[in-house]
Amino acid sequence: MRIGLITPEPGHPLLAGTAALLAPDHAVEVLDPLAPGDALLSPADVYLLKSKTPHALGLARDLERRGVPVVNSAAATGLCQDRTEMAELALRAGLPFAATRTFDSLSAWAPGASPAGPVVVKSRYSYRGDLVARVDDPAGLEKLAADWPREPVVVQAFAPNSGWDHKLWAIGDQVFSALRRSELSPGGRGPTRPLAVDELPAGWADLVRRTGAVFSLDVYGVDVIDTGDGTPLIVDINAFPGIRGQAGAPQALAALALRRAAGRTRFTR
Template sequence: MRIGLITPDPGHTLLAAATALLAPEHTVGVLDPAARDGAPARPADVYLLKSRTERALELARELEQRGAAVVNSAAATALCQDRTRMAELALGAGLPFAETRTHDSLSAWAPGAALSGPVVVKSRRSRRGDLVARVDDGTRLGRLARDWPHEPVVVQEFAPNSGWDHKLWAIGDRVFCALRRSELSPGGRGPTRPLPLDELPAGWADLVRETGAVFSLEVYGVDIIDVGGGKPLIVDVNAFPGIRGQAGAPEALAALALRRATGRTRATR
């Protein structure tokens, strides 16, 4: 089988480990979106899309139009970058997702905002270095508006919780999990701690898989907070996150790539 990686960083821990498993019997190639003007004339059997830049999405769309299998699809990856569309899809599907309001810019919303309690303000477009902040009063909101005046944002009511995010990842049907101190906690983001899957509250692993089905994702992350008594609240969904340090993740990714490559080859025949 021929497997392609759409990424500027093939040395990423998860990709490199999966490549090492695949390379002895299969051909693994790399497409750096920034270094290409278009898709190769002869696509591979499957591509793993580990980049969210617009050029990467354009490359993935072109490959899909030529009949290549792409994990995750360009459409699913792009949807996860828009927190407004993410919330609409999740809430419409009945998932326990935070109620979300959208504003065109912080400078337009902040002057007339009436805060009845703490809220979480996030950039509408999910990206590295984006805005994610807890706002308790008008003073804090005013500072954010000065620092991010033209930023389109989503606003969610702050849900009291333990201060720990449950980081859940899935590769196909395989679920992995860990705990990470939330960036919204008083001490800021802390290290990631391993969490055995059997220590998750009942039903959470199935909720992750349901979320993947709703968002048409195959490699993805779901951030959940416990709002009391094991009740989950989804606060974010990510396409193809790092999933570093999770035993069995490279094996699961390699197996998924081969399943998708085999399925595409059979369909072509």
């Protein structure tokens, strides 16, 4: 089989570990989104989309039009970059997602706004270094608007919690989990702690899989906070996150890639 990696960073631990598992028996090809070469002339059997740039999404769409499977699809990846569309789909599907309001810019919303209690303000469009901040009062909102005046944002009520985010990931049907100190906690983002899947509250692993089905994702992350008594609240969904340091993740990704590649080979060749 030929497995392609759409990424500018093939040394990422998850991808590097997956490639090492595949390499003895299969060809692993790195496809830089900015320099795709002749990939469309002789595409691999499957591609893993570990990039969310416009170039990467455009390349993935071209491959999909050629009948080549891409994990995750360009459409599913793009959907997870728009937090407004993400929230709308999750809530329509009955997922326990945080209620979300959207504003064209902070400068348009902040004047005269007086949130009832603390809120979480995030960039509408997810990207590296985007805005994620807790605002407790009008003065804090005014300062944030001065720093990010033109930023399209979503606003969610701050849900009281322990200060730890449950970082839940899935590759196919296999779920992985950890605890990470929230970036919204007073001390800022802290270390990640291991958390076995069987230590999760009842039903949470199934909630992750249901989220993947709703969003048509194969490799994804679901950020969940415990609002009390094991009640989950989803605050973010990510397409193809890093899943660093999770035992078995490269093996699960390699197996998923081979299944998808075999499906294409069986039905199109």
